[in-house]
Amino acid sequence: MQNDIVLSMRNISKSFPGVRALQNVDFTLRKGEIHALMGENGAGKSTLIKVLTGVFPKDSGQVFLNMDGNLREINVKSPYEAQNLGISTVYQEITLCPNLTVAENMFIGRGNYRTVSWRQMKKRAADILEKLNIPARATQQLDTCSIAVQQMVAIARAVDMDCKVLILDEPTSSLDEQEVEKLFSLMRDLKARGVGIIFITHFLEQVYEICDRITVLRNGELVGEYEIKDLPRVQLISKMMGKDLEDVSALQKKKPTDEKPDEPPVYEAVGLSSIECTNAFDFRISRGEVNGFTGLLGSGRSESVRAIFAADRITGGKIRINGKDVKIKKPKDAMKHGIGYLPEDRKRDGIVEDLSVRENIILALQVMKGFFRPFSRTEAEEFADKYIKLLGIKTASMDTPIKSLSGGNQQKAILARWLLTNPQYLILDEPTRGIDVGTKVEIQKLVLKLAEEGMSITFISSEIEEMLRTCSRMIVMRDRKIVGELKGEEMTQDNIMHTIAGEAV
């Protein structure tokens, strides 16, 4: 039995300033198994992998690796060392060089040789490619291959380094169905060769298709290790979220009513689609309503709201604002019609790092006011001051560059930017991500208050509880399609999980 184990991690703990990322986590990987590592964002999956591959040093705990049939304790200090020990990682983002050939990509940075035999290298690469059934030529430039093949080349590179443990960190998120299928057959092939594979994904279907075992983490702690057959989907979701199904009961609270039949919806879309959100969908929201898109990460909820704001190029659909037909082709159109959008990725799409808090707050309103009509310094300062006080943004001054604020305060500043435009419809995509609990509650309260004042709000959060607390209607998405809509009494954690999992309620 001992010999079956390839890798064993015991009592791993890791803290970052102010956060306990991992607390006494155990993880065991056996020969020839595909082991899913599951958990919500921030559960500690990446940290565990990074500890294993030597990116971060661990605070405490032990790691054992099977070497010639015996488990030996190892202390990995760098990813390079991990590779040499036979622990290889393939990341979501392809970390190869697109302008080198497949063979070069498979061999760069390896071995201690000073000279290279190109012919031998090509031959070896060709052998491996053939052995693993990868449809690429050794001499082909990498970026002429599809993303899936590139991903496979990355795996081939890893496998060739005598790897015992292969870590696949979200390898499928940019692949289509057929490509995923190809990748899976490669994984099965490797499994048959006795490689232990750690598979991280947000796609539940894939876990159930290919994995043998699941380890679930939550808030840096181990929830448990399960055989795949012992853990149906709904239970997996409940384990990830930390809610026992039996405990979940409908939350009682008064919420704004959903439908207002006497007035047209504030926003209504029919058959809306964008280049990122290819499945056309219908959507409407009434005055003072708070609704939400829910689903696992990658289910298409962000792409849907981006389509509403025309953040990606719109490919079709009819929009009606307050019953009037309008065209929304670019973000500025949406802004003019009173739509605000707080993006999911604050760093990439939200803040302007080097500019001051003041400039960041007035940005959207300034754009709406027009290129030739800048706010005077006094006006801008008044606006910024008002919202810094209103939302309690902690900043040294309004001239401080926004990048030196904490994540939560940056988020508040972006929120202030949109509140300042006084929108009739505000889209908040993950407004509480990476924010401390106190601020989270503040933002939820603010959402409900704004709705009471008549603002329509779409609220997206990875935390279902948060959405249950604020939304009166929830649109459930899976695999980039809307698969259900829940409101009123139906809105229970139970139901949402079942709908996400795609099982009959």
Next chain:
Amino acid sequence: MGSFFRKLTRSQLAIPLFALLLLVVFNLFRDPEFFSVVIATNNDGNAVLSGNLISILNGASAIAILSIGMTLITSSCKGQDISVAAMAAIAGSVFVSVLRSNEITIPVILLAFLFGCVVSVLFSLFNGVLVAVFKIQPMIATLILFSAGRSIAYWINGGATPTVSSPLLVSIGGFIPGIPIPTPIIIMVVFLVLITLVLKLTNLGLYTQVVGINEGTAHLNGISPVLIKLIAFVISGICVATAGCITVCRIGLINHETLLLDAEMDVILAVAIGGNALSGGKFNIYGSIIGAYIIQALTVTLYAMKVPSAAVKAYKAIVIILIVVVSSPLVKEFVIKLNKKLFRKRAEKDVPVKAS
């Protein structure tokens, strides 16, 4: 006073201003008469100001004007336009060919300048489209006109180096009768006022920086990155035509081979010395302009020290290395640390007094 000083040291203008000050002090120390301005009578019999100060301000005009456009391009496109000098040669050639086919009067000069402007704006837009729409790296996109620009000017001139002479042109390149200040300085001041007004009355500054720092955010806040980048190239095109025409007026002929030769590098340097990141984002146009004057002051200083003209570039390089190293983040961090140490010592001394 203390807060003003602290503000100044934090501003990106601190280092360029300090460098300029250092140059001034150095020269005063070396030769107290260095900056004396005298009224002299020039060849045309006008009373004009002359002296090293005037020749610095005068000589830097073209680079200073070009650095306005370059700053905007740098900020929004995260790269530089290396074809500005070659385009200035094109604009100058167009300017001369219009002048030569007409009798030179003030309206004709204006018309010729307008033609030069239109042509250089179009060429600049060509660069702009490659950079903003086709997303080609600025240096590569502008390499095309960098190498082809002077050939285009050669064709416009028919292979010759045509001369133009008129008292009117002399008053643009030199002095307007009755006004003792060189006209290029006046034109530069006009540009300074114009760009200040544009930055004050429009959101160009804000939008350009937002585009340069984070295009994703710009897009989601209704700013079109493509449009903002094109505007930068249009403004640069106008600066290019002006610099080209001033230089033609100054020397009275168009030599497509040598007109503002290597000026693009001086312009980029001016932007960098001005404390602007060549990787784009936040900018300060006045920094770039000060940078242009630093470069010119350096040149004039070296000439005054009788450094042979062939060796001037080497000396210039040494000073520039110093300026660039001093303004590097590494040194800045060190200075901040040093400052804190000194400050803490003083604070510690203060503490017992306060405690008692």
